[in-house]
Amino acid sequence: MDASSGPVIALSGGVGGAKLVLGLYRILPPDTLTVVANTGDDFEHLGLTVCPDLDTLLYTLSGQANPELGWGRADETWTFMAALQRLGGETWFRLGDGDLATHVERTRRLAGGESLSAVIDSFRRRLGIGARLLPMSDDAVRTRLETDRGALDFQDYFVRLRCEPAVRRLHFAGSETARPHPEAIAALAHPALRAVVICPSNPFISIDPILAVPGMRDTLRASKAPVVAVSPIIGGQAVKGPTAKMMAELGLPVDATTVAHRYADFLDVYVADEADADAVAGLDMPVVLGPTLMQTLEGRERLASLVLETADRVRK
Ligand code: GDP
Numbered sequence: 247m248d249a250s251s252g253p254v255i256a257l258s259g260g261v262g263g264a265k266l267v268l269g270l271y272r273i274l275p276p277d278t279l280t281v282v283a284n285t286g287d288d289f290e291h292l293g294l295t296v297c298p299d300l301d302t303l304l305y306t307l308s309g310q311a312n313p314e315l316g317w318g319r320a321d322e323t324w325t326f327m328a329a330l331q332r333l334g335g336e337t338w339f340r341l342g343d344g345d346l347a348t349h350v351e352r353t354r355r356l357a358g359g360e361s362l363s364a365v366i367d368s369f370r371r372r373l374g375i376g377a378r379l380l381p382m383s384d385d386a387v388r389t390r391l392e393t394d395r396g397a398l399d400f401q402d403y404f405v406r407l408r409c410e411p412a413v414r415r416l417h418f419a420g421s422e423t424a425r426p427h428p429e430a431i432a433a434l435a436h437p438a439l440r441a442v443v444i445c446p447s448n449p450f451i452s453i454d455p456i457l458a459v460p461g462m463r464d465t466l467r468a469s470k471a472p473v474v475a476v477s478p479i480i481g482g483q484a485v486k487g488p489t490a491k492m493m494a495e496l497g498l499p500v501d502a503t504t505v506a507h508r509y510a511d512f513l514d515v516y517v518a519d520e521a522d523a524d525a526v527a528g529l530d531m532p533v534v535l536g537p538t539l540m541q542t543l544e545g546r547e548r549l550a551s552l553v554l555e556t557a558d559r560v561r562k
Pocket of ligand 1 (some may be wrong): 299
């Protein structure tokens with residue numbers, strides 16, 4: 247098989263990562279793409295299992311994502327939330343009516359004994375998504391944060407407190423005993439693998455939980471395929487979300503090099519924005535500069551092409 251037609255794996259969180267995943271999905275034969283998603287943001291809410299990153303990927307790849315909100319579904323209605331509010335229920339985490347169907351159906355099937363990956367695989371097929379979409383593990387891993395306001399569950403920090411508390415330390419509860427999804431490990435070890443793409447997701451809360459699942463990091467290190475990461479920092483700032491704020495709170499330099507250093511043990515090449523040329527000049531690894539802000543569909547496809555061309559060039 248020609249190297250440039252081999253399978254591609256992307257490690258992704260939600261919104262930022264899903265933009266590049268969509269670009270990859272649009273330029274690759276769909277069945278060559280496998281996405282391994284963070285589940286550290288998952289939580290139980292109103293009796294339902296909610297998987298924000300997997301659902302963002304499902305909605306993005308099936309053309310249902312809400313471009314204004316940056317999460318949830320387009321053309322959503324909010325009758326359930328309004329009714330819940332009238333009853334005095336918890337409304338800090340907003341669930342649209344259509345989105346609710348995803349959580350209700352997932353929860354019902356999990357309670358019936360299906361694995362999370364089986365449920366997600368069935369959803370993505372029903373939604374016409376040709377790429378594989380895998381949770382990093384079928385075992386529960388939950389991101390918890392130690393902050394200046396005490397220990398917090400991820401969604402308490404992220405949604406209820408809008409990332410305001412200063413983060414001191416992160417912990418991925420359950421990661422010590424979680425088993426990586428076997429298909430993710432098999433895909434990473436595939437002899438014809440073309441590239442592993444670390445999407446421009448938050449390194450602390452989207453990519454680190456995936457790397458914390460035993461076996462993931464070692465398999466990446468051992469991978470024969472080029473591992474390419476895209477910087478989530480552009481011009482020394484996060485495009486969105488708490489990435490830069492967390493870097494500062496954790497005492498790390500707030501620039502694109504911090505992300506490269508976190509992945510240095512398995513990374514073959516780093517794609518950084520042209521705006522960060524000076525910041526990354528001293529990095530002790532191959533760096534490719536390009537326009538990495540994905541504001542349009544073409545921007546997503548352009549960055550996806552750059553990432554794959556870069557992987558093909560550094561192929562071992
Ligand atoms: P997630 O971590 O993938 O769930 O998504 P977030 O929306 O929380 O964003 C995470 C990171 O993605 C942030 O550090 C953003 O700066 C980065 N990001 C968002 N959009 C873009 C983009 O268009 N280009 C690049 N390079 N990074 C982006």
